[in-house]
Amino acid sequence: MRAAENVPLAPLTSLRLGGTASRLVTAERESDVIEAVREVDDRGHALLILGGGSNLVIGDAGFDGTVVRMATRGRTSTSEADGRRVLVSAQAGEPWDDFVAAMVDDGLSGVECLAGIPGLVGAVPMQNVGAYGQDVSETITSLRAYDRERGEVVEIRREDCAFAYRSSAFRGRDSHVILEVTFALEQSTESRPLRYAELTRALGVAEGGRAPLAAVRKTVVELRRKKGMVLDPADxxxxxxxxxxxxxxxxxxxxxxxxxxxxxxxxxxxxxxxxxxxxxxxxxxxxxxxxxxxxxxxxxxxxxxxxxxxxxxxxxxxxxxxxxxxxxxxxxxxxxxxxxxxxxxxxxxxxxxx
CATH class of the missing domain: 3.90.78.10 (UDP-N-acetylenolpyruvoylglucosamine reductase, C-terminal domain)
Structure with a gap:
């Protein structure tokens, strides 16, 4: 765990805007996240959890408190008894697009239409990230989070996440710090049925049809890049x-x-x-x-x-x-x-x- 004082936040956001944080803690292990949050809560200071900074608008005055930057990494997988589904658990600090790419490479379908989205795994449940006909709520089965009120790690099932359009039980609230997210993905070299017209046209398949996972991911990234939705310092x-x-x-x-x-x-x-x-x-x-x-x-x-x-x-x-x-x-x-x-x-x- 690394800490620094008076850190500019603009370089840590995709907008490149915002003032300074009184204190920035970079947490590379789950235990570091919990320790940092407990310390902030014990002192009664303000807390901001920072992921990839891609869905964030920070004021010019910055943040008068502690920013905990998620840098945890790692994932595990378990095949279910039927052999068709695989449960994949990813740490909150895993870059989301890297996770999607790895799932496509492993022949696991369910998140391929969400390629190219910036940010980290821990942020996607908060606003029920979605694009090109897929939402993460379709594959999330549970998540682990630090409950700041109870002072302990809890497991939260999908049905208790209150997922809705670009929203969840966690959006706009700071009572829980998401540590790990578990997804149920299908073993398949082809995508889930495709429902987004722009994507099906680009792939040359009928609506409701399927396409190879790698082709779907590549096409989604290309479509996003044309719209300026793939981070590029030169653009x-x-x-x-x-x-x-x-x-x-x-x-x-x-x-x-x-x-x-x-x-x-x-x-x-x-x-x-x-x-x-x-x-x-x-x-x-x-x-x-x-x-x-x-x-x-x-x-x-x-x-x-x-x-x-x-x-x-x-x-x-x-x-x-x-x-x-x-x-x-x-x-x-x-x-x-x-x-x-x-x-x-x-x-x-x-x-x-x-």
Whole structure:
């Protein structure tokens, strides 16, 4: 376990924004994580758990407390009796895309559509990470976490995680520190049935069809790279927190109102029925049709909508978090004024609010 004082946080985030942390602890073992968190709690100090920093917006004032940076590594696997499923447990500090690549190489399906997503394994349950028709909640069976109130490590079953669209029992709460996540994956050289139209078109398969795991992973990464969603220091469009807004989930009445307000817009409004009878609509479509096209910049020019993807807000260099948040507020207000829909932020905010 390594500790340092007054550490800049901007280099530790994909947005490259944010002030300094009073104290930064890098925990490379599970016992280090528990020890560091207990010490913070005993002292009554503020705590921030830092993973890959890719879904995080840190204020310019930084964090007046201790940041524990997860750097634990390792995974184990156990085959179930039927020989079809394998339970894979990964430490919270494992890089997520490395984990996906390893599962594809091992012939285990269930997370292949989630390739190219930055961040760490411990972060994916928090917002029920999903992309291209897959959510991690489909394969997570349980997780181990340090319960700060009880002062002990607990196992939490999938059914107690309250998974929902880009949400879980852990999002926005700090009562548990996730230490390890267990996934149930299928032994197969082919993907799970593919449900995302853009991906099936790129692979040349029918919706509901399957494709080789390696081909799915490669195609997903290529699609994400075209949208600036694969971290690349040479590409300013990747200096973002990924999708800044979630896709709104609307009732039938709300959808009817939106469709009425969207009459006359070019192109159909993308709508996706949800299992509970509600409807998911494209936040990117709403943003662009409210007048915020790809490349739209804030007043300073140092923050802008990505030139590749309307959902990503980017730091074009030497920006401040306040400038980014002001751009996000401007976009949210514009979408609400045009369509009557209030967008919600996807990344976690620290020291700022939308």
């Amino acid at each position: 300013p469009d990747t200096a973002s927190a990924g999708s800044f807004f979630t896709n709104p989930i609307l009732s039938a009445v709300e959808l009817a109102s939106l469709r009425e307000r969207a009459l006359g817009e070019d192109g159909p409004l993308p709508v996706f029925p949800e299992p509970d009878g509600r409807f998911k609509v494209s936040a990117g479509w709403l943003i662009e049709h409210a007048g915020f096209k790809k490349g739209y910049a804030g007043e300073s020019g140092r923050v802008a909508v990505s030139s590749k993807h309307a959902l990503a807000l980017t730091n074009r260099g030497s920006a401040t978090t306040r400038e980014l948040v002001e751009l996000a507020r401007h976009i949210r207000a514009g979408v609400h004024a045009r369509f009557g829909v209030t967008l919600e932020n996807e990344p976690v905010f620290v020291g700022e609010r939308l």
